[in-house]
Amino acid sequence: MGLYSNYIFPRLLDRSLGTEEVGEQRSRALAPVRGEALEIGFGTGLNLPYYPQEVTRLTAIDSEQMLADRVAKRIDEARMPVEQFHLDASHRMPFEDQRFDSVVSTFTLCSIADLPSALAEIRRVLKPEGRFIFLEHGRSDDARVARRQDFFNPIQRIVGRGCNMNRAIDRLIEEAGFEIETLARFLMPGSPRILGEMYRGAAKICDR
Numbered sequence: 001m002g003l004y005s006n007y008i009f010p011r012l013l014d015r016s017l018g019t020e021e022v023g024e025q026r027s028r029a030l031a032p033v034r035g036e037a038l039e040i041g042f043g044t045g046l047n048l049p050y051y052p053q054e055v056t057r058l059t060a061i062d063s064e065q066m067l068a069d070r071v072a073k074r075i076d077e078a079r080m081p082v083e084q085f086h087l088d089a090s091h092r093m094p095f096e097d098q099r100f101d102s103v104v105s106t107f108t109l110c111s112i113a114d115l116p117s118a119l120a121e122i123r124r125v126l127k128p129e130g131r132f133i134f135l136e137h138g139r140s141d142d143a144r145v146a147r148r149q150d151f152f153n154p155i156q157r158i159v160g161r162g163c164n165m166n167r168a169i170d171r172l173i174e175e176a177g178f179e180i181e182t183l184a185r186f187l188m189p190g191s192p193r194i195l196g197e198m199y200r201g202a203a204k205i206c207d208r
């Protein structure tokens with residue numbers, strides 16, 4: 001898997017998630033991000049051009065480092081200061097409680113192995129009035145499509161290096177103690193249905 005994991009996969013990911021269609025969705029998803037923001041699963045930094053000017057500083061974490069030169073160039077061109085950390089979001093992050101105004105995840109909740117722990121960390125570091133902003137693919141509401149997702153998921157986990165296509169993103173976010181304020185469900189244009197069932201929205205910490 002060395003050549004695939006280290007060379008081919010990062011380039012495939014950067015290309016498939018760097019299209020105009022995905023960029024349009026990134027722009028919509030990131031519009032409400034404000035203040036000091038944390039991005040989990042930073043990947044190759046494809047969100048950077050889409051952050052609004054209300055973002056004053058970005059802390060970016062990822063458990064892997066991919067295409068370091070490309071990422072460094074994107075960080076240099078970003079309009080806000082960006083600090084990058086090599087960290088696993090499902091372990092305790094070295095940030096104090098209630099530090100961030102916004103936490104962002106795009107195309108990442110599918111591939112975090114211990115998602116409940118990562119969502120608990122996101123909740124811990126988010127200010128009470130902050131927002132968790134997400135743009136994710138996941139489980140279809142159509143039972144026939146969901147069955148196909150369950151069937152193909154073991155293959156997807158290998159090809160997509162731990163990516164799951166069948167996670168019910170909204171339910172998992174709510175179960176972690178968030179209230180979803182806005183949610184758009186749609187199919188990503190040009191994507192096969194089992195991979196393109198999208199969840200775009202914002203959640204706040206549930207005070208119940």
Ligand SMILES: C[S@@+](CC[C@H](N)C(=O)[O-])C[C@H]1O[C@@H](n2cnc3c(N)ncnc32)[C@H](O)[C@@H]1O
Pocket residue numbers: 013017040041042043044045046047061062063064087088089090105106107108111112113118
């Ligand atoms: C499909 S990529 C998406 C990258 C980027 N967010 C984007 O929208 O282009 C998923 C990213 O999540 C990262 N990731 C997976 N599990 C993680 C974890 N436990 N903690 C932090 N990052 C993680 C991967 O290394 C990868 O960079």
